[in-house]
Amino acid sequence: MKEGFRQSMAWLHTWSGLIVGWLLLAIFLTGAASYYRSEITGWMHPEIPSGAPVSQSQALKQAMDWLHDRAPVANSWLIDLPTERLPVTQVMWQAAGERRYNSELLNPASQQPVAPRKTFGGDFFYGFHFQLSLPPIIGRWIVGVASMLMFIAIISGVITHRRIFKDFFTFRPGKGQRSWLDAHNTLSVLALPFHVLITYTGLVTLMFMYVPWGIDLVYGNDRGAYFRDLRDFTPPAAPATEKADLAPYARLIEQARQQWGEGHIARVAIGSPGATNARIELIRDTQDQVSSLPQRLVLNGVSGELIETSDATGPAKAFYGVLYGLHLAHFAEPLLRLLLFISGLGGTIMIATGLQLWVVKRKGNATGGLYRRIEGLNVAVILGLPLAMAGFFWGNRLVPGGLPGREIVEVQVFFAVWLMTILHAQVRSIRKVWREQALLCALAFAGVPLLDLITGPDAVNGLNLFCVLFAGAFAFVLWRLCRSPSGRRSTRATRQIESRS
Amino acid sequence: MVKPIATAASGRYRLAVFSRVMAALVGGYTLTALVTACLALSLSLSRVESALTATLPAFLVLCMAVIWVFAARSAWRAWYGLMIPCLILGGCYLWLSGGGA
Amino acid sequence: MIVLTWAALLYAALTSLCLSLNRHHREVFNGRITRLNQRSLRWLGFIGIAASLACCLWLAPNGRSWVLWFCALAGLGYGLNFALAYVPRLIPAAGKLALGLALMAGVGCFLARA
Numbered sequence: 001m002k003e004g005f006r007q008s009m010a011w012l013h014t015w016s017g018l019i020v021g022w023l024l025l026a027i028f029l030t031g032a033a034s035y036y037r038s039e040i041t042g043w044m045h046p047e048i049p050s051g052a053p054v055s056q057s058q059a060l061k062q063a064m065d066w067l068h069d070r071a072p073v074a075n076s077w078l079i080d081l082p083t084e085r086l087p088v089t090q091v092m093w094q095a096a097g098e099r100r101y102n103s104e105l106l107n108p109a110s111q112q113p114v115a116p117r118k119t120f121g122g123d124f125f126y127g128f129h130f131q132l133s134l135p136p137i138i139g140r141w142i143v144g145v146a147s148m149l150m151f152i153a154i155i156s157g158v159i160t161h162r163r164i165f166k167d168f169f170t171f172r173p174g175k176g177q178r179s180w181l182d183a184h185n186t187l188s189v190l191a192l193p194f195h196v197l198i199t200y201t202g203l204v205t206l207m208f209m210y211v212p213w214g215i216d217l218v219y220g221n222d223r224g225a226y227f228r229d230l231r232d233f234t235p236p237a238a239p240a241t242e243k244a245d246l247a248p249y250a251r252l253i254e255q256a257r258q259q260w261g262e263g264h265i266a267r268v269a270i271g272s273p274g275a276t277n278a279r280i281e282l283i284r285d286t287q288d289q290v291s292s293l294p295q296r297l298v299l300n301g302v303s304g305e306l307i308e309t310s311d312a313t314g315p316a317k318a319f320y321g322v323l324y325g326l327h328l329a330h331f332a333e334p335l336l337r338l339l340l341f342i343s344g345l346g347g348t349i350m351i352a353t354g355l356q357l358w359v360v361k362r363k364g365n366a367t368g369g370l371y372r373r374i375e376g377l378n379v380a381v382i383l384g385l386p387l388a389m390a391g392f393f394w395g396n397r398l399v400p401g402g403l404p405g406r407e408i409v410e411v412q413v414f415f416a417v418w419l420m421t422i423l424h425a426q427v428r429s430i431r432k433v434w435r436e437q438a439l440l441c442a443l444a445f446a447g448v449p450l451l452d453l454i455t456g457p458d459a460v461n462g463l464n465l466f467c468v469l470f471a472g473a474f475a476f477v478l479w480r481l482c483r484s485p486s487g488r489r490s491t492r493a494t495r496q497i498e499s500r501s
Numbered sequence: 502m503v504k505p506i507a508t509a510a511s512g513r514y515r516l517a518v519f520s521r522v523m524a525a526l527v528g529g530y531t532l533t534a535l536v537t538a539c540l541a542l543s544l545s546l547s548r549v550e551s552a553l554t555a556t557l558p559a560f561l562v563l564c565m566a567v568i569w570v571f572a573a574r575s576a577w578r579a580w581y582g583l584m585i586p587c588l589i590l591g592g593c594y595l596w597l598s599g600g601g602a
Numbered sequence: 603m604i605v606l607t608w609a610a611l612l613y614a615a616l617t618s619l620c621l622s623l624n625r626h627h628r629e630v631f632n633g634r635i636t637r638l639n640q641r642s643l644r645w646l647g648f649i650g651i652a653a654s655l656a657c658c659l660w661l662a663p664n665g666r667s668w669v670l671w672f673c674a675l676a677g678l679g680y681g682l683n684f685a686l687a688y689v690p691r692l693i694p695a696a697g698k699l700a701l702g703l704a705l706m707a708g709v710g711c712f713l714a715r716a
Contacts, residue, residue, distance in 0.1 A: 005572050012571045151560060152567050159568075168679070169620045171687045186683055191676035203560045213534055214556035217541040217598075218548050229549035290665035314546070316553035322665070323557075331666050335605065339673035346680060 006160050013156040017354055020146040022381045023132075025351045027143060029385055030129040031198075032344030034122065035329060035337055036463070038085035041121030043463040044396045046456040047114055048088045049107055056081050056263050057253045059089050059108040064249050066106060066113075067091055067273070075239065077270040082108050083285075096239070117401040119410055124392065130206070133411070137209075144203065144210050151199045157188065164189060180357035187350035194343040195350075201327035204320070230317065232296065232310040239272035246273055247280065247304030255306060256282050259297055266294065270301060278302055286330050291321030352382045376425035376433065383437035384421030386470070390444035391417035393467075397455045438478040446471035520576040528583035529566035535590035536562050542597040603707050603714070608657040608671070610704035613678045615650025617697030618643045620682060629690045661711070 017024075033040065042048055063079045071077065071093040078092040078101070089106040105114040120127075131139035158164070168189055171182045188195060208215045208226075219226045228234070256265050266285035272278045278301025284294050296310040313321075325331065329340050355378045363371040395413035399406050425433045449464035540555035566583060573579040620626050622643035627635040635643075658671045686693060 008572050009568070012568070148560065148563065152564055155564055155568065156571075166623060166625070169623070169626055169683050169686055171683050173687050187680075190679035190683070191673075193672045194676055200560060204557065207556050207559065208552075211533060211537050211556050211559040213538040214541045214559075215552045217538055218552040218555070226549060226552060229547075288664075288666075290669075314550040316546070316550045316557065320553050320557065326669070329669075332669075336666065336670045336673060339670070339677050342680070343673055343676050346676065 006162070009156040009160040013153050013160055014358065016149045016156065017153040017351075018358055020149045021351055021355045021358075022377060023142070023146045024150050025348055025355070025381050026132075026385055027129055027146060028344060028348040028351060029389075030125040031202075032341050032348060033125040033389065034129050035332070035341045035344065036466075037122030037126050038083070039122070039463055040125065041123065042086055043452070043456075043461055044119045044121040044393070045088075045105075045114075045116040046397075046452075047116040048086075048105070049109060049457070054082065054108040056265055057249065059106075060253060060265070060268065061249045062108060063089050063091050063106060063268075064246070066104075067093060068246075070104075071095065071102075072274055074273060075271070077268075077273050079268040079270075081265055081267070083266075088114060117396075118405075118407045119396055120407050124411060124414075125389070130202075133415075140206055140209060144206055147199055147203050148210075151196075151203065154188075154192075154195055154199060158192070161185065161189070177357065177360050180353050180360055184350055184353040184357055187346045187353065191343045191346050191350075194340075195347055197326055198344075198347070201323045204323045205327055230320075231293070234298075239275040240277040242276040243274055244276045244278065244302045246270070246278055246301055247299065251304035252280060252282060252299065255297060255299060255304060256284075259306075259309065260284055260295070272301065276302060279307075280304075286325065287333075288331065290325045290331055291318060292325035292328055292330065293317070293321035352378075355382070372430060373426065375430055377422070379430075379433050379437055380418070380422040380425040383434070383441055383474075384418055384425065386474075387421055387437060387441050387444055388414050388418035390441065390448060390467070393448045394444065394451060397451045435478060435481050438474050438481055442471050442474035442478055445474060517576045521570050521573075521579050524576070524579045524583055525567045525570040528580065528587065529563050529570065532566050532583055532587050532590070533559050533563045535587055535594055539590050539593050539597060542594070603710050604661045605670075605674075606707040607704055607711055608654045608661070609674050609678065610700040610707060611650055611657065612654040612671075612674060613682065614697050614701040614704060615647045615654060616675075616678060616682050617693060617700065618650060619647030620686065621693070621697075622647060626686060629686065630693050657708075 059081050060079065063081075067074075067077050067079070073096050075094040075096055075098075077094075078090075080090040080092075082089050087108070089108050090103060091106060092101040092103040094101050105116060106112070107114045127133065130143050132142060133139070134142070161167070167182075167185050169186065171179075171186050173179050203210070215223065215226055252268065253265075264284050265282050267283040269281040269283065270278065271280075280299040280301045282297040282299065284296065286292060286294050293313075298307045298309070299305060300307055329337065332340055356375075359371055359375045359378060363375065392410060392414040395410040399409050399413070403409065421437060424437070428436065445467045448467040449461075452461060452464055537555050537559050540558075541551055544551040544554055546554065569582050570579040573582055621630060622635065622640050624635050624640070627633070627639075655671055658667050661667075682693075685696065
C-alpha cells in the first residue's frame with residue numbers, strides 16, 4: 001500500500017469487489033430480471049389474459065362499478081388501470097376502521113374478477129434485489145453496504161486501469177487468466193456509465209435509511225411530513241357522515257384528458273368514497289418522463305372539479321426524482337428496456353469474471369483446498385442462481401394452482417434449488433460441477449417455454465423467447481467447457497489448436 | 502522519513518490494513534454524517550429541498566473518504582486526514598445546532 | 603428507422619476507432635497500421651460518435667434519448683467485441699455495411715420528415 005496511488009487503488013478494487021462479489025452478483029442478476037417485473041408477473045399468472053388492452057375509460061367504469069357493489073363503505077379505494085405490460089385492473093380497498101388493503105384483480109375485457117393463482121410473480125426477484133428475502137432493515141442494510149462497496153470498486157477500478165481506452169475492445173478468449181481479465185475489463189468499461197449510475201442511483205433510492213441525518217435534523221420525528229412534501233400530498237380528512245354520489249367516471253376521464261391527453265392515468269385514488277367530502281386523485285403514468293415523481297390531479301370527489309395539480313418542484317426534488325427514475329427505468333420502451341437488461345447482464349458477467357479471475361490467479365494447479373471451496377461457491381452463484389430462477393418458473397407451473405400458501409412454496413423451490421447447487425458445487429469434481437450446472441441451466445431454461453405450452457394459455461410470450469435464448473447461451477457455455485480438455489483453464493495444446501483454427 | 506515496508510504476511514501489515522479499514526468504516530461514515538448534518542442545518546431552503554440536498558452527495562463523500570484512506574501513505578495519515586475535517590465539521594455542527602436553533 | 607440511423611452510425615464509428623488501434627488492426631488486416639490511417643480512423647471514429655449522439659438527441663430531444671444512446675453504446679460495443687474475438691475478418695465489411703445502413707436510414711428519415 002505504499003507503492004503508489006494506482007497500486008493502492010488496485011488493492012482497494014480487488015478487496016472491495018471480492019468481499020461482496022457473490023452478493024453483488026445476486027443483486028445484479030435479480031435487478032436485471034426486475035426490468036421485466038411486469039412481464040414475469042404476467043407469465044406467472046397464466047389466468048391473466050394477454051391481448052389488446054381495453055380503453056382506460058372502460059376499465060375505470062368497470063372498476064368503480066365493481067367497488068361500488070363490493071365495498072361501498074370504505075376509507076379509500078385504489079384502482080390501478082391496466083397497462084400494455086400488465087393488462088389487468090387491480091382494485092384495492094381499505095374497509096372502514098381497518099388499516100390493511102384488500103385487493104382483487106379484474107379482467108377488463110370480461111368484467112369478471114380473475115382469481116389467478118397466488119404467486120409473488122416478478123415482485124419476488126424485485127424484492128430479493130434490494131432486500132434479499134430477509135427482514136427489511138437487515139436485508140436493505142446488507143444490500144446498501146454491498147452497493148457502497150460496488151461503487152468504491154468501480155471508482156477504484158477506473159483509477160487503476162492504466163490503458164482504459166486501449167483495452168476497450170480487447171477480448172482474447174481461450175487464454176485462461178488473460179481471458180478472464182479481458183472479459184472483466186471490457187464488460188465493465190463499455191458499460192461504465194450504466195454501472196456508475198445504476199450503483200449510485202441504487203444507493204439514492206434508500207439513502208434516507210443509510211444517511212438519515214439530513215431528514216432527521218430537518219423534519220425531526222415527522223417523517224410523514226417529508227413524504228407529504230415530496231409528493232405534494234395533503235392527507236384526506238376522515239369520511240363525512242353525509243352521503244353523496246361519486247363523480248361519474250366519464251368526468252374523471254375527461255379531466256385527465258384535458259390536462260394530460262388520452263390514456264395517461266396510471267392510478268385513481270379515491271378517499272372517502274360515497275361521502276360528501278370524497279376526494280379523488282388521478283396519478284399520471286411516468287413513461288414519458290425520466291423522473292419517477294408522477295404528476296397528480298386532485299379532484300373534488302362529488303363534483304369532479306379540479307382542486308389542485310402538482311406543479312411546484314424545487315431543483316433538489318427534481319434531481320432526486322430523476323435519479324430515482326433512472327434506477328427504476330419506468331420510462332424504458334421495449335428497445336431501451338432490452339438494452340438496459342443487456343447492460344445488467346453484462347454487469348452480472350463482469351462480476352462473475354472478476355470472481356473467477358481472482359480464484360484462477362491464485363489456484364495454480366492445486367485441486368483442493370481453500371480456492372477449490374471458493375471456486376465452488378463461484379459456480380453456485382454464477383450458474384446456480386440462474387438455475388434457481390428457472391426453478392422458480394418451473395415451480396409456478398408445477399405447484400397446484402389452488403394450494404394454499406403456494407406462493408411461499410414457489411419461493412421455497414427457488415431456495416431449495418439454489419442450496420442444492422451450492423452443495424453440488426462443493427461435492428463433485430470442479431470440472432464436472434461447471435459442466436453439469438451449465439447443462440442443467442440449459443435444460444431448465446429450455447423447459448420453461450415447454451411448460452408454458454403444456455400448462456399455460458395459448459399466447460406467444462416474450463418470457464418464453466428469452467428463456468429459449470438463455471438456454472442457447474448456456475448450451476454455448478457448455479460447449480466451450482467441453483471443448484477445453486482441462487476444464488476452465490486451457491492448456492498449451494488447446495491454445496495451439498485454437499491459434500491455428 | 503520513510504517507514505520500513507511491511508511484507509504482505511507480516512503482522513504489521515495486517516495491523517495497518519485493519520487500521521485503514523476501521524478508518525474507512527468509522528471515520529468515513531462519521532465524516533459523511535457530519536457533512537450531511539452540517540448541510541442540513543445550514544441550508545435555508547424549504548424543508549424537503551434541504552433534506553434532499555444535504556443527503557444526495559453523501560455517498561460521494563463516503564467514496565472519497567475511503568479512497569483517501571487507502572491512498573494515504575500511511576495508516577496514521579489516513580486517520581489524520583479524516584479526523585481533522587471531522588473535528589472541524591463537528592465544531593460547525595455544534596455551533597449550528599446550538600446557536601442556530 | 604430513427605434508431606437505425608444513429609445506431610448504425612455509432613457501430614461504424616466504434617469499428618473505426620477499434621481498427622485505429624494497432625493491436626486490433628493487426629488482428630484484422632495482418633499488418634501494422636500506418637500513422638496516416640491511424641489518425642484518419644481515429645478522427646472518423648470520434649466524429650462519428652459525436653454525430654451519432656447529436657443525431658439521436660436531435661431526433662428525440664429528451665432525457666430518455668441520453669439513456670438510450672449510452673445503452674446502445676454498451677450493447678454495440680459488446681457486439682463488436684464478440685465479433686472481433688470470433689470472426690475478425692468480417693469486421694471491416696460489417697463496419698462498411700453499418701455506415702451504408704446509417705446513410706440510407708438517414709436519407710429515409712429526412713424524406714419522411716420532409
